[in-house]
Amino acid sequence: MTSASKTTSHRPQRPLRLTAGAVAAAAVGWSLVAVPGAAAAEQAEPGAELVFEQTAEPIEGVRPGDPAEVSFAVKNKGDAPATRVVLYLGGSQGLEYAKKYSNCVYEEAPAQDEGPARTNAVCDIEQTLEPGVVYEPGEPIGLKLLDRALYERLDVNILAGVNTFPDGTQHGGGADPVLKLVARTTPEAPGTVHGGELGVDITAENTADFALTGSKVRGAAGRTVEAKVTFANKGPAWARNDVYGPIGVFDVGIPEGTKVTGVPEFCEPAEAAATYRCTTPYNYADEDSERAYVFGLRIEKVVAGATGKVAFVKGDNRWGTLPFDKNRTNNTAEIVVNESGGGASSGGTTSGGATGGTTGGASGGTDGAASSTGGTGAGTQLDELAETGTTDGTLLAGGAAVVLLAAGGAAVAIRRRTS
Numbered sequence: 138m139t140s141a142s143k144t145t146s147h148r149p150q151r152p153l154r155l156t157a158g159a160v161a162a163a164a165v166g167w168s169l170v171a172v173p174g175a176a177a178a179e180q181a182e183p184g185a186e187l188v189f190e191q192t193a194e195p196i197e198g199v200r201p202g203d204p205a206e207v208s209f210a211v212k213n214k215g216d217a218p219a220t221r222v223v224l225y226l227g228g229s230q231g232l233e234y235a236k237k238y239s240n241c242v243y244e245e246a247p248a249q250d251e252g253p254a255r256t257n258a259v260c261d262i263e264q265t266l267e268p269g270v271v272y273e274p275g276e277p278i279g280l281k282l283l284d285r286a287l288y289e290r291l292d293v294n295i296l297a298g299v300n301t302f303p304d305g306t307q308h309g310g311g312a313d314p315v316l317k318l319v320a321r322t323t324p325e326a327p328g329t330v331h332g333g334e335l336g337v338d339i340t341a342e343n344t345a346d347f348a349l350t351g352s353k354v355r356g357a358a359g360r361t362v363e364a365k366v367t368f369a370n371k372g373p374a375w376a377r378n379d380v381y382g383p384i385g386v387f388d389v390g391i392p393e394g395t396k397v398t399g400v401p402e403f404c405e406p407a408e409a410a411a412t413y414r415c416t417t418p419y420n421y422a423d424e425d426s427e428r429a430y431v432f433g434l435r436i437e438k439v440v441a442g443a444t445g446k447v448a449f450v451k452g453d454n455r456w457g458t459l460p461f462d463k464n465r466t467n468n469t470a471e472i473v474v475n476e477s478g479g480g481a482s483s484g485g486t487t488s489g490g491a492t493g494g495t496t497g498g499a500s501g502g503t504d505g506a507a508s509s510t511g512g513t514g515a516g517t518q519l520d521e522l523a524e525t526g527t528t529d530g531t532l533l534a535g536g537a538a539v540v541l542l543a544a545g546g547a548a549v550a551i552r553r554r555t556s
Contacts, residue, residue: 184217185297188331195338206277219297222262230254231286235279237311272318287374289339346371351470372424383416390445392474399433441477
């Protein structure tokens with residue numbers, strides 16, 4: 138499956154793909170894949186220009202546990218030899234390298250605030266690439282698809298004259314032989330398109346179970362209660378969108394007789410009356426992760442069994458069609474206020490409302506990549522905001538998240554965003 142042609146989302150989003158920064162300084166921070174368009178600016182060696190043939194085909198039909206191979210062809214289209222050549226490999230988190238070459242250094246980069254975890258490598262190519270010659274790896278880059286694999290990608294970049302290994306030749310990254318580039322003897326096909334970097338999409342035959350859970354709350358007229366809606370990816374795969382918009386988008390109907398006094402982050406009024414549209418924070422959702430959205434509802438009038446429907450919205454991209462989700466029984470839920478007669482609502486779970494203004498709400502969690510109660514996947518996005526209902530209808534939110542960033546392994550405290 139390839140990326141969809143549409144590139145817009147239903148609402149403005151922050152930048153979502155944190156592929157790389159200055160690759161010339163990658164020895165410390167390990168931003169291993171160049172920002173698109175940056176390769177030419179960072180090609181420091183005068184006269185040498187390394188470009189990839191844009192002929193790599195997407196890989197489909199593979200399953201978790203299967204091997205996959207990626208080859209590429211790089212040409213020095215400049216007028217001088219390329220020396221001090223460095224090859225950068227950036228794999229998505231559902232991939233694993235089958236070999237660890239001795240001239241490559243490998244890194245498992247943790248999830249950042251808005252980017253999923255990655256598996257990266259930087260390779261010291263001790264060769265001179267001559268002008269006009271096309272080179273290929275001595276063997277394809279071998280990959281293995283992990284159990285969490287679904288929409289995967291390998292990004293490849295190559296630069297000459299950079300100072301990624303300031304102390305000279307780098308060896309000892311792995312136990313396997315040296316990764317080498319060999320000159321191709323056959324000429325390029327007429328009209329071959331070149332580019333500064335290469336990306337290969339790998340789609341696994343796997344599923345991700347997106348689920349919505351509602352809640353049941355009770356309260357007298359004039360009281361404020363907390364109604365929690367939970368989005369979860371029950372796996373087994375992590376999933377990312379084919380646009381830079383959120384992967385999960387759902388509408389939350391507000392039950393009759395209530396007024397919204399607290400709106401959770403990543404929710405806003407929808408076009409439909411008495412409805413809020415909520416999204417996942419990012420364009421991906423890790424397996425075994427979940428996020429709670431807590432609405433403050435003031436009961437203006439007691440309406441027995443007042444119900445608001447919660448459901449994923451339809452759309453053209455993965456966030457609307459959920460092609461990876463084969464279990465549609467948990468794609469809807471309900472918020473029920475003052476249920477009469479008992480019984481379970483579809484997709485709902487019983488949770489205490491703040492009838493006295495002091496109970497209910499979601500447990501504390503994290504914002505971004507760190508794991509917390511309620512999710513077990515690496516790089517999970519858990520953010521069940523700690524909310525406390527009060528008799529005057531206000532909501533209190535607090536907590537902080539610590540995100541381990543890949544650059545230098547620095548731990549940075551991120552203040553929780555509040556609605």
